[in-house]
Amino acid sequence: MADTDQSVRPRRAGVPVSRRVLPGFGLSLGVTLFFISLVLLLPISGLVIHTAGMGWEKFWFVVTDPRVVASYKVTVLAALAASLFNCVFGLLMAWVLVRYEFPGKRLLDAIMDLPFALPTAVAGITLATLFSENGWYGRFLAEFGIEVAYTPLGIVVAMAFTSVPFVVRTVQPVLEELPPEDEEAAVSLGASDWTVFRRILFPVLWPALVTGGGLSFARSLGEYGAVVFIAGNSPYVSEVISLMIFVRLEEYDFAAASAIASVVMGASLLLLLAINVWQGRYLKRLHGGRG
Amino acid sequence: MTIEIDGINKSFGQFQALRDIDLTIPDGQLTALLGPSGSGKTTLLRSIAGLENPDRGRILFSGEDVTGLHVRERRVGFVFQHYALFRHMTVSENVAFGLKVLPRRERPSKREIRRRVHELLEMVQLDHLAGRYPAQLSGGQKQRIALARAMARRPEILLLDEPFGALDAKVRKELRRWLRSLHDELHFTSVFVTHDQEEALELSDQVVVMRQGGVEQVDSPLALYSQPESRFVFNFLGQVNALPGAISGGVLRQGDAWVRLPESCDDDDAELYLRPHEVRLTQEPSRDAHLPFRIEAINVIGAEVRVELRPDGWESQELWEVGITHSAFNARQPKRGDRCYAVPDVGHLFCDHLSEPKTLSWYEAAG
Incomplete structure (x- = not known):
């Protein structure tokens, strides 16, 4: 309907193409890029350079070592399971925190961030103690024949614990902004509660959930402190990538360590980039672009 | 349904x-x-x-x-x-x-x-x-x-x-x-x-x-x-002109303003409400009403000319507003600051002792 042609005016020669209203663009972007270079790009390029020094053949040999490949599998599967669990549980937590009023809500909200604040080693040791055969949870679970500590399942538990705030904190604000009228409209049109969730709430929450899940997954890939204490670390079964890197470091094989590290980093970077691109497209559609 | x-x-x-x-x-x-x-x-x-x-x-x-x-x-x-x-x-x-x-x-x-x-x-x-x-x-x-x-x-x-x-x-x-x-x-x-x-x-x-x-x-x-x-x-639906005052002997009075009521009414505090179209503007007060004003503002946009009036010698919470036709306006050409009088045709009287208002008409009384 809107006639956009009218708003397009011919540009006058000599006038700079973009005149920004907000000042400080040059400075703030400069500081940002400088900082990112210092703390991110420089170490990363160091890593790449270090790795590049070893040559393709050796690189390939190191990163395809059967024990390392087994650790990829364990790590990726565990991280996948943990982030899926977090998507469900995190959504539930965010829902409870946004939609209901109950005593202690503020406290619960604050506790949500605890996994970030807690040193990961402390988390790992605590979880290992709780889930060990004599621990509070472990004893109970043992009755059903479920072993958590020192198995791949333990890795999942540790990963889920350390990364759940990612999902809660990305979903929460989106849920808060959701107008209650949307749900009321759907219900007044005859939709059941489940339909309202599936057709109205979920499509709006979906991007945030994917972002949260993706962050949770990326964090889990690199988790070390919490995992090593509960994983048991038996080769080919419950060794994670970060442990493999640490093992190479202990052997003073820095090149091999950085080779494995670069694989993890590359995977994480690709994943985060993909999520960003996909989400950009999805949100554009919601906000009026012709997606 | x-x-x-x-x-x-x-x-x-x-x-x-x-x-x-x-x-x-x-x-x-x-x-x-x-x-x-x-x-x-x-x-x-x-x-x-x-x-x-x-x-x-x-x-x-x-x-x-x-x-x-x-x-x-x-x-x-x-x-x-x-x-x-x-x-x-x-x-x-x-x-x-x-x-x-x-x-x-x-x-x-x-x-x-x-x-x-x-x-x-x-x-x-x-x-x-x-x-x-x-x-x-x-x-x-x-x-x-x-x-x-x-x-x-x-x-x-x-x-x-x-x-x-x-x-x-x-x-x-x-x-x-x-x-x-x-x-x-x-x-x-x-x-x-x-x-x-x-x-x-x-x-x-x-x-x-x-x-x-x-x-x-x-x-x-x-x-x-x-x-x-x-x-x-009354207040919520459209513009209203109010004359708050007291009735004694069939006359509602406040300061210099008074209106003789066409129907008998017990002595009491009361308020007379008039819509802008229920009032006429004249140069002289009528037999039944003495409501002096100074013209405060004139708005010629619209089907009618709206004249805002400030009570002169008495008080009302808000300015009065009266509509006159464009031809009447052109014939008389009133200006800001001119003195004039309002003459009610129809009014609504809210007495403090009555729950319902009384609608009054001056047509027969004048005729």
């Missing part, structure tokens, strides 16, 4: 939003719930829809008690103030939603749904926007889509919450006319909430004036305007 509201009460914490509302909304008519903000009109509308559960009282649709019925079973169409369109669905998906969520045995076939959506979009004259997303529509278009969506299941009751509140004046007027003609064509029972008295009077068959959670007056627009039952309704 007739809607009967029987002794509804609703509180939010300490705040009583609705108190003892009894109301009948006739079948096939367009009823307006009119009142200032906080008067409970939206709460009443939401209670009819089932989006709000009253603490006490019953709601009946065609004699059938629906108080305990969930929103989704009441089968009413509800249009929200801010449209509440589903952002992630296209216009046609939005309109089809009510049909697609029907239980399988009631749900029309896919082709039938497509046909119905097409029909509804034609009804709101927006068929060409079927593939757009809500973010790509203007406010007026969104409102019409919201209406089409609410009508998808052919509800017999349509409820609209401030349907034109968020639109600019011109679109508003257009949409108002369009809703009126749609209603005349389809004859559903509709109730809409508004705080705009002009909108309520122009659009509806019946107006319910609400105040502080209660019903103040229910009447046709004409009756409401010509025979308001209370000072509140």
Whole structure:
């Protein structure tokens, strides 16, 4: 309907193409890029350079070592399971925190961030103690024949614990902004509660959930402190990538360590980039672009 | 479908939003719930829809008690103030939603749904926007889509919450006319909430004036305007000129101003209310009224010239406003600061000891 042609005016020669209203663009972007270079790009390029020094053949040999490949599998599967669990549980937590009023809500909200604040080693040791055969949870679970500590399942538990705030904190604000009228409209049109969730709430929450899940997954890939204490670390079964890197470091094989590290980093970077691109497209559609 | 509201009460914490509302909304008519903000009109509308559960009282649709019925079973169409369109669905998906969520045995076939959506979009004259997303529509278009969506299941009751509140004046007027003609064509029972008295009077068959959670007056627009039952309704519906004073010996007096009442009245404190068209402006006071003014402002835009008057030698809370024809204005050419007198033709007297106002006419007395 809107006639956009009218708003397009011919540009006058000599006038700079973009005149920004907000000042400080040059400075703030400069500081940002400088900082990112210092703390991110420089170490990363160091890593790449270090790795590049070893040559393709050796690189390939190191990163395809059967024990390392087994650790990829364990790590990726565990991280996948943990982030899926977090998507469900995190959504539930965010829902409870946004939609209901109950005593202690503020406290619960604050506790949500605890996994970030807690040193990961402390988390790992605590979880290992709780889930060990004599621990509070472990004893109970043992009755059903479920072993958590020192198995791949333990890795999942540790990963889920350390990364759940990612999902809660990305979903929460989106849920808060959701107008209650949307749900009321759907219900007044005859939709059941489940339909309202599936057709109205979920499509709006979906991007945030994917972002949260993706962050949770990326964090889990690199988790070390919490995992090593509960994983048991038996080769080919419950060794994670970060442990493999640490093992190479202990052997003073820095090149091999950085080779494995670069694989993890590359995977994480690709994943985060993909999520960003996909989400950009999805949100554009919601906000009026012709997606 | 007739809607009967029987002794509804609703509180939010300490705040009583609705108190003892009894109301009948006739079948096939367009009823307006009119009142200032906080008067409970939206709460009443939401209670009819089932989006709000009253603490006490019953709601009946065609004699059938629906108080305990969930929103989704009441089968009413509800249009929200801010449209509440589903952002992630296209216009046609939005309109089809009510049909697609029907239980399988009631749900029309896919082709039938497509046909119905097409029909509804034609009804709101927006068929060409079927593939757009809500973010790509203007406010007026969104409102019409919201209406089409609410009508998808052919509800017999349509409820609209401030349907034109968020639109600019011109679109508003257009949409108002369009809703009126749609209603005349389809004859559903509709109730809409508004705080705009002009909108309520122009659009509806019946107006319910609400105040502080209660019903103040229910009447046709004409009756409401010509025979308001209370000072509140009088004040709320349009411009009003007031002469507060005291009656003694059949004369209402305050300062230099006095009006001889055509009917006998007990001595009491009273207030005379006059609409701008119920007053004439003259150079000299009449036999029955002495209401001196100074002209404060003159507005020539519109069908009438509106003259604002400041009481001279007496007081009223607000300036008076009187309308005179353009030809009368041109003949006399009054200027700001001129002294003039108001002569009432018809007035409404609110005596402190009477609950109902008395409508007075000076025509016979003058004749």
